[in-house]
Amino acid sequence: MNTAKDRGAFRRQAGSGRIPLGECHGRTKIQARHWERLAVVYVRQSTPRQVQENVESTALQYQLARRAEDLGWRPDRVLVIDDDLGQSAQTATHRLGFQRLLAEVGLNHVGLVLGVEMSRLARSYTDWYQLLELCAVFGCLLADQDGVYDPNDYNDRLLLGLKGTMSEAELHVLRARMDQGRRNKAERGELFSRLPAGYVFLDSGAVALDPDQQVQAVVRLVFDKFSELGSARAVTRYLRQRQIALPLRPLNGPRCPPLEWRAATPEAVYAMLTHPMDAGAYVHGRRPVDAQRKLSGTSRRAQVAVPMEEWQVLLRDHLPAYISWDQYLANRERLRQNASSWETQGAPRQGAALLGGLLYCGRCGYRMQVHYVDQRHGYYRCSHSPRCEDLGPCPSLPVPGLDALVSRQVLRALEPAALEVSLQASEDLERERQRLHQHWQQQVERARHQAERARRQYEAVEPENRLVARHLEGQWEKALVHLRQQEEAYARFQQELPAALSRVDREAIRALAHDLPQVWDAPSTTPADRQVVIRHLIDRVRAQVQGTSEDVAVTISWKGGFVSQHQLLRSLGSYRQLGDYDRLIQRLNDLRNAGERALGIATQLNAEGFRPPRGEIFTGASVRTLLSRQGLSRLRTALECPEGCGPEDWWAGDLARELGVSVNGVKGWIRRGWVHGRRVRGRCGYWVVWADAEELERLRRLRDQRQTPYPPELTTPKARPTGTTKEGKRGLKERRKKAR
Numbered sequence: 201m202n203t204a205k206d207r208g209a210f211r212r213q214a215g216s217g218r219i220p221l222g223e224c225h226g227r228t229k230i231q232a233r234h235w236e237r238l239a240v241v242y243v244r245q246s247t248p249r250q251v252q253e254n255v256e257s258t259a260l261q262y263q264l265a266r267r268a269e270d271l272g273w274r275p276d277r278v279l280v281i282d283d284d285l286g287q288s289a290q291t292a293t294h295r296l297g298f299q300r301l302l303a304e305v306g307l308n309h310v311g312l313v314l315g316v317e318m319s320r321l322a323r324s325y326t327d328w329y330q331l332l333e334l335c336a337v338f339g340c341l342l343a344d345q346d347g348v349y350d351p352n353d354y355n356d357r358l359l360l361g362l363k364g365t366m367s368e369a370e371l372h373v374l375r376a377r378m379d380q381g382r383r384n385k386a387e388r389g390e391l392f393s394r395l396p397a398g399y400v401f402l403d404s405g406a407v408a409l410d411p412d413q414q415v416q417a418v419v420r421l422v423f424d425k426f427s428e429l430g431s432a433r434a435v436t437r438y439l440r441q442r443q444i445a446l447p448l449r450p451l452n453g454p455r456c457p458p459l460e461w462r463a464a465t466p467e468a469v470y471a472m473l474t475h476p477m478d479a480g481a482y483v484h485g486r487r488p489v490d491a492q493r494k495l496s497g498t499s500r501r502a503q504v505a506v507p508m509e510e511w512q513v514l515l516r517d518h519l520p521a522y523i524s525w526d527q528y529l530a531n532r533e534r535l536r537q538n539a540s541s542w543e544t545q546g547a548p549r550q551g552a553a554l555l556g557g558l559l560y561c562g563r564c565g566y567r568m569q570v571h572y573v574d575q576r577h578g579y580y581r582c583s584h585s586p587r588c589e590d591l592g593p594c595p596s597l598p599v600p601g602l603d604a605l606v607s608r609q610v611l612r613a614l615e616p617a618a619l620e621v622s623l624q625a626s627e628d629l630e631r632e633r634q635r636l637h638q639h640w641q642q643q644v645e646r647a648r649h650q651a652e653r654a655r656r657q658y659e660a661v662e663p664e665n666r667l668v669a670r671h672l673e674g675q676w677e678k679a680l681v682h683l684r685q686q687e688e689a690y691a692r693f694q695q696e697l698p699a700a701l702s703r704v705d706r707e708a709i710r711a712l713a714h715d716l717p718q719v720w721d722a723p724s725t726t727p728a729d730r731q732v733v734i735r736h737l738i739d740r741v742r743a744q745v746q747g748t749s750e751d752v753a754v755t756i757s758w759k760g761g762f763v764s765q766h767q768l769l770r771s772l773g774s775y776r777q778l779g780d781y782d783r784l785i786q787r788l789n790d791l792r793n794a795g796e797r798a799l800g801i802a803t804q805l806n807a808e809g810f811r812p813p814r815g816e817i818f819t820g821a822s823v824r825t826l827l828s829r830q831g832l833s834r835l836r837t838a839l840e841c842p843e844g845c846g847p848e849d850w851w852a853g854d855l856a857r858e859l860g861v862s863v864n865g866v867k868g869w870i871r872r873g874w875v876h877g878r879r880v881r882g883r884c885g886y887w888v889v890w891a892d893a894e895e896l897e898r899l900r901r902l903r904d905q906r907q908t909p910y911p912p913e914l915t916t917p918k919a920r921p922t923g924t925t926k927e928g929k930r931g932l933k934e935r936r937k938k939a940r
């Protein structure tokens with residue numbers, strides 16, 4: 201019935217009703233308009249395994265093409281869509297074949313859709329009814345082994361709907377049964393998907409520690425180093441610097457699948473540190489699949505980690521362990537604290553500040569953050585300040601003073617145990633070196649074994665079998681080269697780092713115990729090292745500034761609960777912020793009037809316990825600056841009035857004093873052209889500014905102006921009258937005398 205003539209005969213017979221009902225079941229629904237379009241056979245198996253095993257089912261699906269021909273379609277008008285073989289998707293999103301089928305129906309190219317069981321075409325209500333609706337609109341028929349259905353026919357539609365419902369229910373029952381089975385197995389602690397590094401399956405299906413000693417040694421090394429260094433990144437750095445790779449068995453299965461070694465990454469180290477199996481616990485449901493993410497079709501992983509309380513199964517002490525459960529919990533907490541977030545400390549960083557993550561504002565209780573001015577200098581700023589509107593901003597603290605105070609306290613705390621610490625340090629150092637040597641020996645041993653194995657394989661082959669012999673010879677050579685490289689690398693390592701500490705090394709370490717500050721300040725000690733030591737000793741530091749003064753109360757909460765109080769004098773921006781400013785100025789005046797010179801005044805002030813806003817003590821230079829600002833410096837009496845001066849000419853310093861601004865401020869105005877200023881010829885550095893009463897008034901308003909940009913009327917100087925006068929010279933002299 202493949203030719204047009206046959207089809208015509210069939211149609212005539214069907215029309216006359218001469219064909220028995222059993223044979224023509226469904227055929228009356230097929231019209232010429234259906235034959236004109238394609239018959240599409242949709243073939244699908246969920247998984248590659250089904251494709252492999254359900255050969256019969258797949259063959260049955262392909263046989264539907266024959267059925268289409270029986271129903272009157274020419275072979276070249278039958279299209280088989282099998283793009284979805286091996287695709288398991290509960291909706292049509294990832295099934296390109298099904299989408300193609302919908303597209304073809306929507307383009308009105310399809311007269312008949314065939315599948316083994318109609319309702320299994322689609323896997324969910326949404327897809328099934330979408331197909332059904334589309335077929336109804338475009339007058340397309342559906343067919344399976346049982347019959348042909350017209351979605352526009354009431355009875356057929358009812359049947360198709362029912363079939364869809366049954367199929368979905370069947371799917372649900374199957375899945376529920378499977379899930380229950382999995383859950384039961386998980387609750388017994390026997391369901392495994394992947395094993396972490398350091399574990400293998402035994403033939404019996406049980407899980408055991410990896411029999412490879414080097415694998416075990418590396419896993420233990422990762423945990424030990426984490427306890428010491430405190431962050432996954434630091435451990436990764438350590439492993440990479442010493443060329444220690446992480447073990448991995450990419451295939452899962454019994455009889456120890458082949459072992460691979462891969463360069464350490466922070467992610468791999470993090471995964472090792474957070475896997476509960478290393479603490480001997482069996483866990484199921486640690487990373488369930490997020491349906492929303494899975495549907496979204498983006499590249500994000502569909503699995504998401506959930507908190508420990510939401511793990512479906514947790515059986516402690518169920519498997520052999522590398523670390524204790526308490527150690528596992530401590531590691532988790534440490535990693536959580538390392539994250540950069542609002543409520544965690546953050547990991548030790550390379551920045552110079554030592555108290556990042558540990559320091560809290562004494563006024564509002566929020567954490568203080570480090571802000572760097574350059575690589576070495578910075579200040580601690582209260583993180584709450586920008587949000588604290590009614591309290592006003594909390595004062596910031598410079599890093600050096602506070603760090604020095606805490607460092608002193610830490611060194612003092614370490615002092616009694618210094619000798620013990622140094623002995624422990626040399627022991628640790630020796631143990632670590634032995635460990636590294638052992639690692640290298642194992643590397644060489646492994647390479648030697650591989651070379652030996654390659655040799656045996658080569659010798660076992662018949663020499664006449666040149667093709668195989670050549671390949672094995674190449675393998676053997678490669679293994680020998682690898683062995684030589686490993687031996688050379690080990691020799692180099694031995695040269696650099698002998699296994700045992702020499703007597704000189706031991707003496708040096710013991711000597712360092714007597715001079716901890718030197719070790720602390722040594723250039724080879726990084727800020728991160730110091731931060732790690734501080735975090736081992738101190739829980740938190742609280743700093744409270746007393747009002748706006750230079751006094752800071754520092755409270756150190758040590759590990760173990762002891763709390764110590766300290767006082768710190770912070771650096772201030774100006775003299776006026778000093779608590780004893782008035783007393784200081786009074787004393788300065790007295791000493792000046794008594795005829796003391798700057799250096800003498802500095803010594804006297806230091807002796808009386810006064811302190812400048814920055815730095816530890818007064819010096820001659822700082823006193824001279826202060827005297828100058830107070831208008832108490834010796835005046836330049838020898839200075840003659842320059843040529844071309846008018847009565848309204850001022851020395852820059854005199855004008856600054858008159859207006860109550862700094863000399864640099866006046867010089868800034870000159871530079872910007874906001875006042876008439878000029879340098880006096882022959883007297884480098886002395887500036888003369890012209891300003892009459894009106895100009896003085898303008899400059900006062902300019903001084904008081906807080907908003908920028910400044911209005912032009914404040915920054916434009918008045919035109920200056922020309923001419924040199926004797927009164928001008930006299931004016932300068934007069935004012936100078938007055939100031940004196």
Ligand SMILES: [Zn+2]
Pocket residue numbers: 561562563564565566582583584585594
């Ligand atoms: Zn604060």
